[in-house]
Amino acid sequence: MLIANPRAARTLYPAELRAILSIDKARQSxxxxxxxxxxxxxxxxLHDLPDLAEALQIARFxxxxxSARSPLGSFKALGAPAALVRQILRLHPDIDPQGVLAGRYADRLKNYTVVSATDGNHGRGLAAAARDAGCYCVIVLHANVSQEREKAIAAYGAQIVRIAGNYDESVQEAARLASAHGWQVVSDTSYEGYEDIPRDVMQGYGTIAAEIVEQTAVQPDTAGAYTHVMLQGGVGGMAAGLISYLWEHQGVNRPRFIVVEPVQADCLMQSAIQGRPARATGSVDSVMAGLACGETSPLAWRFLDxxxxxxxxxxxxxxxDAMRVLARGSEQDIPIVAGESGVAGLAALRRLRGDASLSAQAGLDxxxxxxxxxxxxxxxxxxxRxxxxTSADEILQRQQQFSRKNHVR
Structure with missing residues (x-):
């Protein structure tokens, strides 16, 4: 399904949003x-895939x-750690922020506990950051988080708490535990009275946009390399973090943004329909575990609206299907290890390009x-697998072979 956002506008980046998320703060993180x-x-x-672009009948893809950002395996390595550093600075403004994740203040932080709900990747990033900072970490997992992801989080020293409900219920349980024990929630979704840390998480994601700007040499207030940027949904934090940076940098010449969600976890689409942060209409349960979110982050929605x-x-x-396309690669396209949530943009693009009416609605040609x-x-x-x-190791081996053959660095 595709809907146009009736409130989408091409304006300069608003000052009230810049006060929350800005390029300057993204550079700091x-x-x-x-x-x-x-x-x-x-x-x-930043890989160009010319064979796939030709198959999709577009000029560039x-x-x-x-996946190459961190041993943690995802972009979430940028969010929770940045938020943890900023939260510790609020408590201890005299410390050097660059020393927090180096463990230089572990003695001061050993009695400090952070807690969060997660579908997997955010919790893993927070657990790793807490371990290196020297504080204690508790992660709340809902019923659909796999044992494999649980073990990956626990490997960083986090205490695991399991609940029977879904992601949104795990968020509520993390807040309850924090209130009961005096712990600090470090979540990537906002709710009433809780916005500072989700803002800091989103600000960390600005690194991705900053690199895109540098890698494509986009000058300020120009259209840049891409006509369309397709972003994952979830609660909206990642999309807001990237959009805010590109919007501020490119102004009215920003690309067209398309946000993609599982059909059963459509909270952002419902927010667009209702004109306010809304809940998903489906079961929320999806193979795209990182996007299986039922409620929109109100803070993120301010940027997406x-x-x-x-x-x-x-x-x-x-x-x-999109995972398999990227894993396979081709004569001109490097194989890519892309997880089930990582391919949402390609999955949507393939759907849109397969329907002339949908392509026209999205301005794709x-x-x-x-x-x-x-x-x-x-x-x-x-x-x-x-x-x-196929396994990630098999894809990485073919990726290395492709890089040697094509002299890719």
Whole structure:
């Protein structure tokens, strides 16, 4: 399904939004995280896939590959750690922010506990950051988070709390535990009275947009390399973090933004229809675990409300097919390890280009230049192998062979 957002506008980035998320603050977070051992010292790859662009009948198709960001396996390595550093600075304004994740203040933080709900990747990022900072971490997991993802989080020293409900209920349980024990919630979704830390999480994601600007040499207030940027939904935080940066940098010349969600977890599409943060209409349960969210983050919605041009939903089988397309690669296209949530943009693009009416609605044609963000790699290797039909290691071997053959760095 595709709907146009009736409130989408092409304006300069509003001052009231810049006061919340800004390029300056994104640069600050990027600088702090650049010293963390869990972050790659170079930008993640921006791959052009010409064979896939030809198959989709567009001029350019690119993938920003966040699977290479960190051993944590996803873009979430940018959010929770940045938020943890900023929260610790609020408590201890005298410390050096670059020393937090280096463990220089572990003695001061050993009695400090952070807690969060997660579908997997956010919790893993928070657990790793808490371990390196020297504080204690509790992660609340809902019923549909796999044992494999649980073990990956626990490996960083986090205490795991399991509940029987869904993601939204795990968010409520994390808030309850924090209130009962005096812990600090570090969540990527906002709710009434809780916005500072979700803002900091979103600000961390600005690093992705900053690298895209640098890698494509986009000058301020110009249209840049892409006509369309397709972004994952979830609660809206990642989309808001990238959109805010690109909107501020490109102004009225920003690309067309399309946000993609599982059909059964359509909270952002419902927000666009209702004109306010809303709940999903479906079961929420999806193979795209990172996008299986039932409630829109009100803070993220402030940024998406007037900047997203279209909202699209996809089926689980379309995501699985897209995983296999990227894993396969081709003569000119490098194989990519892309997890089930990481391929949402490609899954939607394939659906839209397969329907002339939908393509026309989205402004897609033979001259379009489209960017997607591969937000995760094989964060649950056994699930990945089952869905992609091959292992991440096999894809990485073919990726290396492709790079040697084509002299790709």
């Amino acid at each position: 990027r600088q702090w995280l650049s010293h963390w051992r869990e972050i790659a010292p170079v930008a993640t790859p 690119s993938v920003k590959d966040e 007037t900047s997203v041009d279209h909202f699209a939903t996809i089926e689980d089988n379309e995501a699985i 033979a001259q379009s230049r489209v960017l997607i963000i591969n937000t995760e790699g094989a964060t649950a290797p056994s699930v990945f 089952q869905l992609a039909g």
